[in-house]
Amino acid sequence: MASTPHEHHTSPPNLSFAIILLPGYQWLDVAGPIDYLNNHSQAKLRAINSDPALVAKAPILTWYYVASTLDPISASSGPKQTPTHTFATCPHVDYVFMPGNEIPYAVPPEFTEFVQTRFADPKVRFLTVCTGSLLLAPTGILNHLRVASNKRGLKFLAQSGQLDHKVHWVGDRRWVKDGKVWSAAGITSGIDLAAEFARVYFDKDVVEDAKEIAEEVPKPDTPDPYAWILKGIDLGYGDHHPHKK
Amino acid sequence: MASTPHEHHTSPPNLSFAIILLPGYQWLDVAGPIDYLNNHSQAKLRAINSDPALVAKAPILTWYYVASTLDPISASSGPKQTPTHTFATCPHVDYVFMPGNEIPYAVPPEFTEFVQTRFADPKVRFLTVCTGSLLLAPTGILNHLRVASNKRGLKFLAQSGQLDHKVHWVGDRRWVKDGKVWSAAGITSGIDLAAEFARVYFDKDVVEDAKEIAEEVPKPDTPDPYAWILKGIDLGYGDHHPHKK
Numbered sequence: 293m294a295s296t297p298h299e300h301h302t303s304p305p306n307l308s309f310a311i312i313l314l315p316g317y318q319w320l321d322v323a324g325p326i327d328y329l330n331n332h333s334q335a336k337l338r339a340i341n342s343d344p345a346l347v348a349k350a351p352i353l354t355w356y357y358v359a360s361t362l363d364p365i366s367a368s369s370g371p372k373q374t375p376t377h378t379f380a381t382c383p384h385v386d387y388v389f390m391p392g393n394e395i396p397y398a399v400p401p402e403f404t405e406f407v408q409t410r411f412a413d414p415k416v417r418f419l420t421v422c423t424g425s426l427l428l429a430p431t432g433i434l435n436h437l438r439v440a441s442n443k444r445g446l447k448f449l450a451q452s453g454q455l456d457h458k459v460h461w462v463g464d465r466r467w468v469k470d471g472k473v474w475s476a477a478g479i480t481s482g483i484d485l486a487a488e489f490a491r492v493y494f495d496k497d498v499v500e501d502a503k504e505i506a507e508e509v510p511k512p513d514t515p516d517p518y519a520w521i522l523k524g525i526d527l528g529y530g531d532h533h534p535h536k537k
Numbered sequence: 538m539a540s541t542p543h544e545h546h547t548s549p550p551n552l553s554f555a556i557i558l559l560p561g562y563q564w565l566d567v568a569g570p571i572d573y574l575n576n577h578s579q580a581k582l583r584a585i586n587s588d589p590a591l592v593a594k595a596p597i598l599t600w601y602y603v604a605s606t607l608d609p610i611s612a613s614s615g616p617k618q619t620p621t622h623t624f625a626t627c628p629h630v631d632y633v634f635m636p637g638n639e640i641p642y643a644v645p646p647e648f649t650e651f652v653q654t655r656f657a658d659p660k661v662r663f664l665t666v667c668t669g670s671l672l673l674a675p676t677g678i679l680n681h682l683r684v685a686s687n688k689r690g691l692k693f694l695a696q697s698g699q700l701d702h703k704v705h706w707v708g709d710r711r712w713v714k715d716g717k718v719w720s721a722a723g724i725t726s727g728i729d730l731a732a733e734f735a736r737v738y739f740d741k742d743v744v745e746d747a748k749e750i751a752e753e754v755p756k757p758d759t760p761d762p763y764a765w766i767l768k769g770i771d772l773g774y775g776d777h778h779p780h781k782k
Contacts, residue, residue, distance in 0.1 A: 313616070318572065319568050319571075319572040319575075320568050320569060320572035320573065320751070322568075322615070323564050323565050323567075323568030323569070323572070323614075323615060324565060324568070324569065326564075326614050326615065327563065327564040327565035327568070327612075327613060327614045327615065327724075328565065328725075330564075330613060330614035331613075331724075336613065336614075339639055340639055355614060355615075357615075357616040364619060367572075368572060368575060368576075368581065369568075369571055369572045369575035369581075369600060370567070370568060370571065370572065370600075370602075370618070371558070371602040371618040371619055371620060371621060372618065372619045373615070373616040373617065373618050373619075374609060374616055374617045374618075374619070375616060376616060394584055394585055442750070442752070443749075443752065444749060444750060466752070477752050478749075478750060478751055478752030478753075479572075479576075479750065479751040479752060479753070480573075480728065480751045480752060480753040481752050483725065504688075504689055504723075504763065504766060505687070505689060505723060505724065506565070506723055506724040506725045507687070507688065507711070507722050507723030507724060507725060507726050507761075507762075507763040508723075508724070508725040509762050516752075517752075517754050518749065518752040521749060
């Protein structure tokens, strides 16, 4: 499915996100895209005394941080962090955001239920960074979609015969959009995913402003400077491999 | 002062960092460089089952998160975070890490005392990202050093006559090292600063491994794609401006 630039272009967009915090999650997978997107928000632009005309065009963004309990959790690095909601109490959101973790990783049953329930709602979309997609795959929501992931993670699972072939893994893109799922490759490509999300959905003056604040030059999906990691590795696509039809 | 690549090359390096968490700090200023550096650490490489020979060459990295009190604080975005130490209880560290915040920002007196006391120790060095350097400048520790900062922040202070001219502000580099201070420009350039720090101090195989895990291509200090922000802006250097001598 091609991306549809105007689907969220209410004026301005008002979007809420549930960010899943599994213990040990890769800190930069979350802080990169979320803080980058947050720099586009009305709240942030107002806080730094931006031109009111720019603020008015900026999106209203709401972040929920969701875990099994409200106990503080540790990420890969960083101080302990306190979730705002549990899987059971998280309000309706427009997007679910899934960061990576070490693999293999034993997810709790409430994670699987949350992901499957939210995905079943046709209005809810997903963003995932790094090995987040490898943790989502067993829930079945990625079946038959083109999805990026951390390339070292994909290589390890492919070589050890553990790769889920119902997912159409993409090994040569920093980010991919297919259907309701935006996915990024390894860690820092999550910032590029966020920049592309902003380019598609937010006002272009706001997007340029956010780039200047962060002094960021977002990378395109391709050429992917780390595609070489998966050269010669068979990602397979089972019966869904386009070259097998 | 030129950088001295071997000054920390014990085998392996064992480095501790005090990361200053002022309320409202820019989340990505910290999570970017710290989580990027943490991917080089023995603890991380061991957690992802890396080759023991690689782990043995990796640095031992310790992070302390320091604030005025141990109360959870909010960053620019992200969940609430709990400091591990106060300015009064933070142990000896090798590096103090200073992220940015909105400017102007009223720092607490214990911040100024902590910064000045640690800087007075000849063995303690500093890393700063984005407007962190603008918050450090009033403490005097940056006087006469070449220092980078967020370019929009530099422009605002220069135009409003508030820029500290005892600091030699550098407006056309993503990162700068001078004396005991490593400084980065706007937000995402902090990851480039971390990558340069790693290149200088850590084993090269470990550095290449961390790049692959993060799928990161670090940017050089120059050319700086956002140098244009400061074109025509007089950063002044007071009596220390090299072109005034």
